[in-house]
Each structure stands twice: as C-alpha cells, then as structure tokens.
Amino acid sequence: MASGNAIRGVRIGSGPMRPVERGEPAPRRSVTYWCADGHANPILLAADAPPPATWDCPRCGQPGGLDAANPPDPARPEPYKSHLAYVKERRSEADGAAILAEALAALRRRRGED
Incomplete structure (x- = not known):
C-alpha cells in the first residue's frame, strides 16, 4: 500500500524533473568514428570543439577514425x-x-x- 508521500523517491535539493525547466542545452554535433571491424560509433561533441583524430570503439576496443573507407590499423599489443x-x-x-x-x-x- 502506498504511504501517501508525494515526494517519495526524490532526494531533497534535486533539480527539476522536466527538460524544459533545466535550461537550454549547449550546442553540439554528432561525429561518427569507424573502426577496422566496421563498427560505426556516433559521438556527441561540443559544436565548437575540434574532433580528436581517433576514438576507441566501445564494442571491440580498437581505435576508430573519421574516414569510414580508411579506418586506423588495430593497435599492436606490446x-x-x-x-x-x-x-x-x-x-x-x-x-x-x-x-x-x-x-x-x-x-x-x-x-x-x-
């Protein structure tokens, strides 16, 4: 049976629940990185930030590049x-x-x- 507490499950001092009340999000853009296994990894970056040359693939761990036709070679383990x-x-x-x-x-x- 419900206890009748209207704020149950909400911590004191928490922020607003609706996105409209949080303010305007920072401008951002999607950049896709491609690994040697063909995985496409879209990453959200700030609109004014330059994208890094490589980004590790979250699926296989290999480095991914910005060019789908020429992904970087897999890293050799030392x-x-x-x-x-x-x-x-x-x-x-x-x-x-x-x-x-x-x-x-x-x-x-x-x-x-x-």
Missing part, C-alpha cells in the same frame, strides 16, 4: 617487459656500475669495513 628491461632502457651499463659501487660503499661504511 610484449611483456620485465622490470630489469625498463631499467636498462633508462640507464646505461656505466650508470648501473656507478650506482652499484655507491651502494656497496655505503653498505661497507655502515658495517665498519671501510
């Missing part, structure tokens, strides 16, 4: 890299040797060997 591989990209062998020598010297000082 192979797994270990932590050591990332460190070797940032540091040279000489940097690694200098850091190791500094750490060993600090360890020997703490132990009282030096």
